[in-house]
Amino acid sequence: MTASSPLPDRAAAPALLRLSGIRKAFGGVCALEGVDLEVRAGEVHAVCGENGAGKSTLMKIMSGVYQPDAGSIHCRGQPVRFASTRAAAARGVVMIHQELNLIPHLTVAENIYLAREPRRGWFIDRRRQRADAQRCLDRLGAAISPEALVHTLPVAQQQMVEIAKALSMDADVLIMDEPTSSLTEAETRQLFEVMRELRRGGVGIVYISHRLDEMAQIVDRVTVLRDGRQVATGAFADTTVDAIVAQMVGRALDEKFPPRRSVPRSEVLLEVHALQRRPAFGPVSFELRRGEILGFAGLMGAGRTEVARAIFGADPKDGGRIRLHGQDLVIHSPIDAIGHGIAYVCEDRKAHGLALEMSVGENITLANLAAVCGPGGFIRFGAEQQTARDYIEALGIRTPGPQQRARLLSGGNQQKVVIAKWLFRQARVIIFDEPTRGIDVGAKVAIYELMDRLAAEGIGVILISSELPEILGLTDRVAVFHAGRIAAVLPTRRTSQEDILLHASGLDRVRAAQSSHEDLSALAAVAP
Structure with a gap:
């Protein structure tokens, strides 16, 4: 390393x-x-x-x-x-928070200079604000318009706006x-160049x-x-x-990745056939076997999360069929998916996975309130607290108790609370979308062990991850996405990062076309 x-002389700085x-x-x-x-x-x-x-x-x-x-x-x-x-x-001390701290319906420039707007007399100088914001974005090499509304940007670009806001404060x-948890490799390299420039300037x-x-x-x-x-x-x-x-x-x-105890069974648990939502993805078809961990790999924007959200009913679909245990499912909303036993552990746990101001116990039982309610529909708080304590112990959630507010937990423990919620709901298929994002190595191992345990109990697990070592270390098969479609489904133990990247980037088609062209040229050369 x-x-x-x-x-020079940094130690004496x-x-x-x-x-x-x-x-x-x-x-x-x-x-x-x-x-x-x-x-x-x-x-x-x-x-x-x-x-x-x-x-x-x-x-x-x-x-x-x-x-x-x-x-x-x-x-x-x-x-x-x-x-x-x-x-x-x-x-001169400024912090860029891990969780995005932007106002979605304001522009990029308005977010960067929020409460520090340049003024011309009593009025905000919009032209100068846009120009100053553009200079900050150019310094990062970010191709983002200062006039774009933040809620229209993907998470990675929103992270770049956060960094630009901090840089604007000198x-x-x-x-x-x-800062790199939501960035691509190219964006991370650009960020490191900015950091080196700041370091040379004495920051x-x-x-x-x-x-x-x-x-x-x-x-x-x-x-x-x-x-x-x-x-x-x-x-x-x-x-x-x-x-x-x-x-x-x-x-x-x-061992970064614990040894697998689960063994996929021949029984097909979930079937997805010709699922599509144009122009985001499709058609997409795949099978998930009982006890299997199926990986979704691909470059950012390839359609992995969009497919997961469509299966879960969070986004509408244009066509396709979803079958569970051989039965066709009608899924128009997450409520329908949850009722059928499909759970989705989303990438942004704080925005979509937790009720942050509610307690750990309330979050764990939130998706299955009927199980802790009495005949009159009132929550039996004793049952809620005991259920929460059972899952806190089973998953090793570090918290003073079920009454602790979810927002006060560390990232890894918040993720465990989300998983506990779906386990209490007795989900049969769990989709994990970037489950270890922003989680330390020790907590990652605990999440890996938990996923293996779920698979060993017969639950179907889909893992969406941008970390290829994670895909290779945990899954049985990997569906590689490219441009909204599944380019290949590979047996994990007989593949490599290079194979996955080849399909994810579309280079497999380029090479196949080149090979076909070379074969045709060779035939033409020997033809009479």
Whole structure:
């Protein structure tokens, strides 16, 4: 592993921000205890840890969202106490949150300069606002119009708007919380180029990512947190990804993907025939066997999520047939799909998978309220709490109890709550759409084991993932999507990343056409 090339005298660079002895507790639960962190000018400092280790809490203290219960913060050597994010931004400390913080029905330019609009007298200078927003987007190399409404953009482009908004503030310290989680490889490379430019300009960057392998391209130093405490801090060039993982979880993870216990059966559980919704996808046909984990792979925009949403009834379909246990299903809405035993664990769990202000117990029972209601239709709270406790124990959900609000859980535990909801509903087919997005390595292994356990119990599992190692490590077969269709269905154990990418990019057709052309040329050469 090769670390990013250090800039001259970076070790001696002045500290832009220094946190010492930081402590923070919520309702008697200690999130941080005695944590130190220093951000130097012109460095990228990674903060690693499992979900629940305290990373987000530390970042929110740095950016003024929270105030520490104990400890001190110094900005350019001066003691400070950030009472708000505005106060932190005024001192040059800006955070890009993992979860999108945009107003959907405003334009890109309006979002970038929200509450900081350039003015001409009493009026907003729209022309200057658009021009300034365009310069920020151009700096990122993002082909996004400043006049586009944010809700019309895909998630990856919305993430780029968030980054452009932070860059527009001319931050001295830029905190990036999972900035690449929604980006393609090309967009990630462009982001790293921007980060290098900022680093050369003396900006200090705090970088959080669960994609540890990508850190080698950009990170100078790394701090590891575990259970709210600081485990290690040092130069990234002096460690390895395996060592960081061991420090994060307190043990070595010899197997990234646990051995499979489930074995697909011959019985076809779900049949999808000629499903289509133009122009998004179709026609698409495939089979899912009982106890199988079927992967959906493909490039962004290939139609994987759109097919899943159509099966679940979240989006309308133009035609096609869906059969479960040999019976034709009529699905016009998610209620119909849920009634037939089809569940969908969506990519954006906070926007579509959870009721964030409701408790863990309420979320777990939300899709099957009848099971915890009495004859009069009133919820039996004792039954709800006991059900929640059973699933909290079974899935290892880290929470003070069923009454905890879902928004206060870490990403990995929120994902487990979503899964628990569908297990309580006794789903027969579960579609997982990017289930480990924004989840640390330890929590990923727990999700992988859970998916295997579901398959072993006879549940059909569809895994949509942009991580090819995840597809290869977990699935039995993989359906490769290209331009809204399934280009190939491959047996996972007899395929490779190269094979999948060949079909996903459409190069398999190009090569086949070239081969056919060469064969015809050869025949013509020997023809009389």
